[in-house]
Amino acid sequence: MSLDAVLARVDADLDAATGRLMELLRIPSISTDPAFKADCSKAADWLVRELTALGFDASARPTPGHPMVVAHGGGDGPHVLFYGHYDVQPVDPLDLWHRDPFDPAIEETPKGKVIRGRGAADDKGQLMTFVEACRAWKAETGTLPARVTIFFEGEEESGSPSLIPFLEENADELRADIALICDTGLFDPETPAIVTQLRGLLGEEIRVTGPSLDLHSGMYGGIAMNPIRALTRVLAGLHDDNGVIQVPGFYDDVAELSPELKAQWDALGFDEARFLGDVGLSGKAGEAGRSGLEMIWSRPTAEINGIWGGYTGAGFKTVLPSEAHAKVSFRLVSGQDPLKLRESFRAWVRERLPADCEVSFTDHGASPAGHMDTGHPAFEVARAALSAEWPKPAAFIGCGGSIPVAGYFKSHLGMDALLAGFGNDDDAVHSPNEKYNLSSFHRGIRAWARVLGGLSA
């Protein structure tokens, strides 16, 4: 049977596949920083070359930002669109990395071999699992068992400004029977997962201004309003002592988890102590009385992602700054309207500022939460494929992150999406020393090979 031969080919080719991933990881495609614009194009071109060599009709399509990679291959059978992103997060703080983030290596760890480097897990390692699965099918059978469109984005880590226009302009070309999105993780190292609900995201930047220039605290300290003081007082009120978010109306459209789903999630045996202990924490910081999985998957959040103002260098400077800043984001759940909450948040901030402080806001994106339709046959195909590769059966889970593209595929192309990925909680995505387990890479390739075979069955 060809699937067995394809899987054997995957196993035999693993070292070479790892080497190809390393090449891609060496390209510092940080999409949010204009200094790396050429590197983003380089990563897109590298992917086009790889896909072309596999027989895809591949091209890098220019956008006002970074290029999109689109490739068509295979022939008969159901039509799937595979999505991943080749851009990566910035690497600061660089001094916490134990190696150059863009000089990847295989490292031995107590938990097995890992591929270390920025983007290893998010999302270059993951997107390459699908490319390598296609390679194995092609090498073994001369073709692909399905009609495959590959779509790689280069702006996922910087808000995807070009995504919606690109989907709209290329809707007919990109529309498939279902989208496969590989940018998520396992439930735990032994349990693969298919994500059926995602949180949305609302990003806001706040700039509070006070005096018209920086002031000396000897001359003005005590009499003049300090914008950092004003900002900390506003932000400190985001949560009450029980972790409940205080923006008016924030929970109005938030539904309680259904008893069925709650039972399923409880049965997963989520180890809160381990999950938190792995990152140096001992207790839950969310709404009192909620389970850990609820906090991560089905409850909305408010987080201060960055704050800055005044003198932040070495030594000391007794300044009252003229402005202070923060980046705040909200993870949203099904039912919450991002645009309505943005207005509610901004009004709440304005109301709480003292006299002599002004505020301005910068919009950093707003996407609603997503709920997947698990009725499509691909869900059972994928559940079987993943269950065959990991020790425990695959679970349908929630995801605390926001993968807006899933929602856009639905809203702009009328296409459902299936989210399956192979990351682990300790991959340090967006952090120093990001890694991807070699076992995830290997099993991930095998799982996609099974999915491709299963879809055409």
Place this chain on the structure above:
Amino acid sequence: MSLDAVLARVDADLDAATGRLMELLRIPSISTDPAFKADCSKAADWLVRELTALGFDASARPTPGHPMVVAHGGGDGPHVLFYGHYDVQPVDPLDLWHRDPFDPAIEETPKGKVIRGRGAADDKGQLMTFVEACRAWKAETGTLPARVTIFFEGEEESGSPSLIPFLEENADELRADIALICDTGLFDPETPAIVTQLRGLLGEEIRVTGPSLDLHSGMYGGIAMNPIRALTRVLAGLHDDNGVIQVPGFYDDVAELSPELKAQWDALGFDEARFLGDVGLSGKAGEAGRSGLEMIWSRPTAEINGIWGGYTGAGFKTVLPSEAHAKVSFRLVSGQDPLKLRESFRAWVRERLPADCEVSFTDHGASPAGHMDTGHPAFEVARAALSAEWPKPAAFIGCGGSIPVAGYFKSHLGMDALLAGFGNDDDAVHSPNEKYNLSSFHRGIRAWARVLGGLSA
């Protein structure tokens, strides 16, 4: 009478005196930047040459940092030590200067002639008022009417690391009947001032740590403690809604202003609206019910001088950082013990942190407030001298800033200090386009000439 002749000599010599100050201003003696180390020595040497030419026994004394200038002159009569500093602040942002900061010039402005250049007011222009007063006495009478020690520091703008060791090693040489410190300002353009109380300063840096690494808010948002959230909640509690500082015991040793001093200050007619309006503010942000001068001169403060944590670059990053930081300073008043308050502040921060957050502190200095003993006859001499030169009588005022050298003279040499200077609020000290009014320079020289004469009377 010789004083009249001396003052006439000052007037006749003003252009030449201004030219000499320009020479000193052309030397970029930025003490905090190692690139300007040789320039600091050059400024010290220039001063030694000037003082030697005036008959002083002058020398530049090496320190581990920049040299001290010490000069002895005059003969009989009371012994005064005059203090100033020849180092200056950095000049960035350079693009906001309308001329080269080290190519000074006399400029005509709507408020009269000014000497424009880095250090014009802080403190080269001020220290030269005393040198020129000595020159006029010497030229007119062949000697000085008092015994004069001149002491110029080259590290005032960079924390004075060599000052205390130098005072200790040279205590007998430097001890005089009283120190004259010229590094302060007028009360307003028409009212000269002698500072009789200075606030102290306690500087603390806070580092709050939470998770052992930066976390992705999609994966951990809602369940994990965010150190920025913890830090803002602590700092937001520094003041209550009435501006009262909440650190336990903070006001325990703070005395109310005496009715006499309060009446004197009220009589100064401080224009709060103008003072605040000049920097874009409309209302007082200090303790409710206090006057503006109390807030600046006689009440302690707590200010957040800097805050940072998480992602602060362009764009957005949905990170829960592993740490957050702030620089906090307290301006202290007479009676407050900086070391006791440091412990109280640190304990208060620790108590208010949630579980899973740790805090560490960095000490950025602790100096108590200063209260001058106005019983020394020099105070009345100086009050008369200043009152004779400006339209309104000289006032005994407070100063919201900290001039640690005054405290060190008392603690290490047992010497009281009299602080009189001639700067204006709009001098832009530490800022682009620093200037010193030519009238301040001229009247300042005349005032010191009067003080020298008066001390020996």
